[in-house]
Amino acid sequence: MRRPLPSSVIPALCLALVLGPLPLASATEAEPPVAGTAASQPETVELPEVTDRLIVKYKTPLSDADEERVVEDSAREAGVPEGTDVREVRTTTDGAAVVELESETSDEQVEKLARKIADDPAVDYAEPDQLVSVAAASDAHYSSQWAHPATKVSTAWNSATGAGVTIGVVDTGFASHPDLDPQVAGGFDFVSASNLSNDGNGRDADPRDPGTYSSVDQCYQGAAASTSNWHGTHVAGTAAAARNSVGTVGVAPDAKLLNARALGACGLGYISDIADAVTWLAGAPVAGAPAPARPADVINLSLSFPGGCGTTFQRAIDTAYHRGVPVVVAAGNSGVEALHAAPGNCYNVITTGASTSSGQRASYSNHGWVVDIYAPGHSIISSGNSGTKAPATANSMWLSGTSMASPHVAGTVALMRQKNPNLTPAQLKSALLSTATSPAGVPVANTATALAAVPAATPFQDVPTTHAFHQEISWMASAGISGGWATADGAKEYRPRLAVDRDVMAAFLYRLAGSPQFTPPATSPFADITPQTTFYKEMAWMADAGISGGWTTPDGGKEYRPHAEVDRDVMAAFLYRLAGSPQFTPPATSPFADITPQTTFYREMAWMADAGISGGWSTATGKEYRPHVAVDRGVMAAFLHRLASQL
Template sequence: MSQVTQPRVRRVWVVLGASVLSSLLLATPALAGDVQLSGLQSAPTHQRFIVKYRDGSAPVANTTALASSLKTAAAGIASNQGRALGLQQVRRLAVGSTVVRTDRALDQAESELLMRKLAADPNVEYVEVDQIMRATLTPNDTRFSEQWGFGTSNASINVRPAWDKATGTGVVVAVIDTGITNHPDLNANILPGYDFISDAAMARDGGGRDSNPNDEGDWYGDNECQAGYPGSNSSWHGTHVAGTVAAVTNNSTGVAGTAFNAKVVPVRVLGKCGGYTSDIADAIVWASGGTVSGVPANANPAEVINLSLGGGGSCSTTYQNAINGAVGRGTTVVVAAGNSNTNVSSSVPANCPNVIAVAATTSAGARASFSNYGTGIDISAPGQGILSTLNSGTTTPGSASYASYNGTSMAAPHVAGVVALMQSVAPSPLSPAQV
């Protein structure tokens, strides 16, 4: 995730009284599904949840049974100004779970109670919050000298000798991020992508999912995303990440890319205020060549996925199922470790098994002050003062530009690019474990 686009989130903690907690526990039957509470602290209120019903159970096979299950759970929540809580299905995910949405925002205590009520149905395997993730940035290119990560010091990735042997030809990297903008130093290496943002307000393109992965801008005003959350201009985060992976190189223009003959499939999941776990999970499945209901097949399945995004908590079952599916299809998943200067064990999806978690280093070869750390880190890469492709617009897209960003978001695409270099010269495709 990019440091410059990751505002500090004000944590709101809710303490349940002993009597309330006892009542909740007593109300939960022995056969209740797993209630995954780690996502509750990510925001003061929630409206979307992910429910996994057991395969072959009535709610899976019958919409009436599903509606009944949701109605029963909602009935356990106190009414608001005399109006009962509404709870409806949004859609099924590619990993088999179901996204549900309440008709009003629930505070953390209400959200936990609803999750436990949902899990009380013996047909339910698990319930979790549909958590919002946020963005976590010797050719003749004119600004190549400013790209210290491609230099020859001990702090760089020492890629220049590798370019004599590999440039990423024939390899596809999926950048799951804010989408892509028009850029002459990128366009030649961009393949058709997809927009997985299902929430129209987040998407800003007049609708839900579609085949246009263009970045419409992720700007927002003060308090728009949540109380106390300061406003921000558009980040063009996906364009910056894509440039580090595969900017067009040796074209006497701008910057170089790590694997400059690889191709990038831009997958849009982050918009205004971030993006939902459910959309990101479907994007991981699709990018790696899996099937997502209602979405055309990806004509260019990726050998590598870059996820420069994240949030707090533990790895959710939804993320893990999507990642495991991608790895099973032969796709290596590279994830930014996070910018909270804390142990990566608390940063999702970097803390999920089967990913490469990437920390950030400085031009002096030290850990960047913002970078997460710990035994869960697999590798580190340049992540401070990283120059790459960008856009000049403060809200909606403007002209093509370049800028330096800080963050583990900028470190991860260096690693994704190196994986592309490896795959481009491997006699046969390397498995994620081999990578």
């Protein structure tokens, strides 16, 4: 059994008032806050200033005995007796050891021990594995979702609703709710400490919230008994509650939710568990946790703890950032400089403070230059539950805090990602911050203007705006020449590096020609295709239009060879014929060093250069056409786009 914390420790979580079920308040009809109504402030969160765990990363693998020696020798040198008898609890995704001390000790002492361990040449880094809590919230008395009209959410829905986007939520888990159940796309329970789990075990595949209730001394010595607060349920609903006839509606109502439970009883969880949850949501492997079917497109962390952003937490955030997943975090509710609270002071995050209905900074919100943006966080109604311990009846409840502000921003980012999934976290953050409004002195997120600032994405998710042929490939879609491949999540892929087969080439050329009226013959002109073959009409049209005669077989028949790749010399012939075989006298001196006037299709390849359709490759000896290289779909888009400008 886990050893209790000292009785001097103050409880880390304040309770939320859970109200009865409410009808859906539409974004366009939501009433403003009642004039003169005072909302209660979130209670100040005071975390236990002790821990019984360390995180130690070694530069190279050591034996268990050597790892214990490093910690215990360092503990004796540092004068921290709690570290002279340790055991390894588990290994983090980053490969670091989570080490349990003999008993709890102060954060100051554990930090001292960590510094001494880090001095050992075998150690990469060492840091306390502190306890973290939700950015606590309290109740208020508003009767509608004032935040939606304040940030123009319904206006943004004209452009995006979150369809095809997944929001990852690291929190206390979700209770069953009609606003959330259709949205949830999987999850995992990362709570490893049995005294915090409230579900009878450690990590498992069930991320649902069993309740954050606790008995006296359960979470730490001196902790009062508490009832469940349904924090994660509220946060998830703010971001993506479904549009239906009950409850509330989220900022991104058509987005999916990926549930990473990392906070348990008392709303507490370890940094090492939260870091694994972030890593997993970003799609990176975490031992023992099966990969999600689809990683998150944005991650929300409505939690906070005092102190710096340690290596474990920062590396998890960096993993998400470098995988293209923005991380939105709460600034914290202590009314102090946000520089002094993590993860708001981590790098590569969008740190969010709480604003009131008048656009002012909420008095409890952490503030300062570390805060990137503010969002509605005061008196926010969202999904809840009536259970004081285990889940009972789904309902709606009001909470206040930066925990409530953060999912407003995460939902906005989800809309931005739907409009353009190719933008980097830095680009998304820039668009979000540059469009914020300041009605009362602080920059408040405006969902509609942020979305409007996002440039329209390429129609294909695998062709970013930086692709050499982005314009031409996008034209292929807008011109109806290529629809690409539909992916499992409803997006489209163009696959620009895939070679073009002859059957697909026929379809492209037929569409480029305007899909002319043509009745394909009942008897195929080619022995290797039939009227039932995919793209039969287009291939038969190729023969009828004189663009392709196929290959003559030994028995005098013809073959089209639909699945053969199209080489660049043959492509030149196809395009020249599609253009009407224009009058052209090929030059006596080849424009390309690797073909001569005697090369098959020389006229057509020289015409490609003369017409500005292909410039070939520049080499030390001049230009090369590379006639026998297969044409890929990206280059072919460029060829067709250039030809289309001349037809």
